[in-house]
Amino acid sequence: MTTESAVAQGPDVADLVIGVLGGTGDQGRGLARRLSMAGHQVIIGSRKAERAAAAAAELGGGLLSGVENREAAAAADVVIAAMPWEGHRDLLASLAEPLAGKVVIDCVNPMGFDSRGAYALRVPEGSAAEQAAAVLPDSTVVGAFHHVPAGLLLDPSVATVDMDVLVLGDVRVATDLVIAIVGEIPGMRGIYGGRLRNCGQVEALTANLVSINRRYSAHAGIRVTGV
């Protein structure tokens, strides 16, 4: 399904096949798990097909499968970029062709850690999402899922994930699509959070949530009040 046909369905996103690139990390596996629970066919991508297949099996199989990143990018309708920041630019640039015409959801947080905790890395393009847009000129990049604690997504005892997801992008149909996908996960609400040029601070805020988690021994998330 192309982006345009997905969008033509409006909020009915249930049939979308979702790929998760770099999907064997905590964030990727957590999102793969919750989206498959919501009824999506989810294809986990990794550098090695065996690792991706093992992650899918470990999460219970069913609607989940695992293949190489390129195959996941080609087979999915909508693709989540969940690779480590270090490999973000190169992996996406290498997949520009299979990702052309698709919505790419970037959830990568460029962060460093030292003895004083987490801190946001400066990104030349302004944000991971803007970097993705720069190397994927034929895709529509949307920023989302930055603050969702992987531990909650992967915890079988957590039935609802009590938080909002800020969804950022420059193309209204694409942000609406992602807001609809977010809303399929019980407890989660997608909120339009601004244009891609304002995604850097949303990514960077993850460093603050890490600080909050340390101080309060929490799995902190964000809700937007007044909306």
Add this chain to the structure above:
Amino acid sequence: MTTESAVAQGPDVADLVIGVLGGTGDQGRGLARRLSMAGHQVIIGSRKAERAAAAAAELGGGLLSGVENREAAAAADVVIAAMPWEGHRDLLASLAEPLAGKVVIDCVNPMGFDSRGAYALRVPEGSAAEQAAAVLPDSTVVGAFHHVPAGLLLDPSVATVDMDVLVLGDVRVATDLVIAIVGEIPGMRGIYGGRLRNCGQVEALTANLVSINRRYSAHAGIRVTGV
């Protein structure tokens, strides 16, 4: 009262005299109003004493008064920096002496606006709060109150302000003090949000809240879930 004696009181901050520099703007007047309602003597500072006095009188007088910025800085125990970003560095630098030994709460959001809405400005020091710390070497700078919608603070029909305030700083006694001050405003909760080096994205997130307000016709704020 010096910072040290204030801190020795722990969470009992009720006696603190609070100054609001550049306090005739919406954010400054809103905070002055709510903190005076909480029982604080609040001194609004401005470039011109008459403007400050007029703002205090317009807000109902009582515990509120208005004087020149320098006098407000000298007379207050804790000082909120609420001036426009354009004058931030110069005004604070000129007040380094009366602000020495005090906690300075910086709530300034460096933002620009164009036809596509609000966007975060790059700050050489990383954030307004870090800029404040650079020009106020003898003060203790804490970042807070960035996301509080002035419209709600100034609205007499709003009894409780339903949001969390992220409080950032490198000195635990100072962030604890500010968290206690935040907690005096009904509905508000102060949450430690990390070190000052992670304040830039908190300031910048205000641009996202502006985008949210436009899209949803809201007065958006933030709550931290899981804490």
